[in-house]
Amino acid sequence: MKVLIIIGVVLLILVSVWYAKKTGANSEFHSKNKILVVSDTIDNAVDFGYKMVWIAVKTNQKNRLAEIINLRNFKEANWESGIETAYDDGVYITPQIGEWTLIVGTGIPNKGDSQENILELANLVNTLSAEFGEAQFFGTHRVVEFHCWMKSKNGKMERIYSYVGESMESIKVFGDPTEAEDGLNLFNSLSKDAENEEYFEREDLTYADEILVMEIAEKWSVNPTKLSERTDIKSELGLAGK
Template sequence: MLYLITFILLILIVAVTLWSNRSDLSPRILNDPLAPKPLETLFDKIDSTPDSPVGFGYKISWLAIKTPDAKTVLDTLHIENVQPANWNTGVIAAYNGHTFISPPINGWVLVVSYHLPELGKEPEPDGLTPLLTILSQEFGEVQYFGTHRVVEYHAWSRYINGSEIRAFAYLGESDEILANRGADTEEEEELGYEYFDPDSPDADSDSYWEREDLCYPDETHVMEVAGLWSVNPTALEDLELPNSAGWIGNLVDLSDEMMPQKTVS
């Protein structure tokens, strides 16, 4: 009898455990660590009161779109749950998985998000190329910048009128230059960095890795290129611009199939 009672209790315990896990199964499966954190956990309310620009740049990616019209950028991208938001709110939201569309900064609108595509390894296609192609057809010039400290991903790219002018990406985790298309721009030459290239024929020699004139790309380089091309986001607070506000939302789809196709005349 005791064994029967013990057996029944064990069955009940297992059943309760399975039911508990079953009821919690969907949230665990759907709990993407990169998914945007609920806004209500970040703010008591979304603040849209204009404020001064807030610096950002490290451990995130962004677009710099050459236009004084932030609303047109907002309307061109596929973004859901759009809400007005000031700089402080927008930057916090961007670092927690949402997207911030900034007000214009010296003729540039910045789109800040974790969820922008990345420059992929050549010759594999990536999701960034069609996005920059289409946006640059719409706005004339679009730039991409990205950094990620954990894997040491550092990248920048520039498109004008639908054509790629320059694309560079480095992944320190695997010590790879993922992309190096187009000649160095004048601004890159001005910075004067010479990067190690593991694919260089000279890389087979020990002396190549002992050269003092070569270095590795890092997040500081990304900010410097951004500053010479358009806007250095880490220096926004030094610009002494008037208070302003933009929008926050969630990127839905950045593929070329979902974006309006345009041709360059």
């Protein structure tokens, strides 16, 4: 019986590889005991953004970005397979979008959604901006109402806002609001005003949501929900990995 099971598994893997080659996908890498198919057929940009985290960096040095974030087993990949990998606990370094390249994926370990990982995330963003001039992080997930953005220039963090609506908790608020945040009175449970219980009943506060994250991303660099509308995306492959 065990021999039959082993033979069946081997046949399944062989069939999967054959099918991937037949459909034009020409590279695979293993993740969590399954084969992820990555296509190198250049395609059009794929919109993303919701329930996702990403870093915008002003560069097109993809291999250097992969080195800095310690991306492993990465392969050249087009938009469709790259974004699919990004949503499947992987990371995709996109083709160049204007001046920017995005590092996107739920596989980014530090997402800025807790006190434990936001410092490491900020250090990574600072490292990227120190080498490339500017780097930004964005994250959003509507289930727990986690919303975050940060901007760093020349290795120095200028702005961080990270908030989890489910617990009504500001994870980190740092720096002056940017021009993109003009007119917003963002909720801040870390402020002195929040020491008074009446603060949480105020009607003039702005509570971040996924739409606001996209609006700030668009004003700072790239709105990933509007990629299909852009005409300045380089016709090239990105890198997908873990």
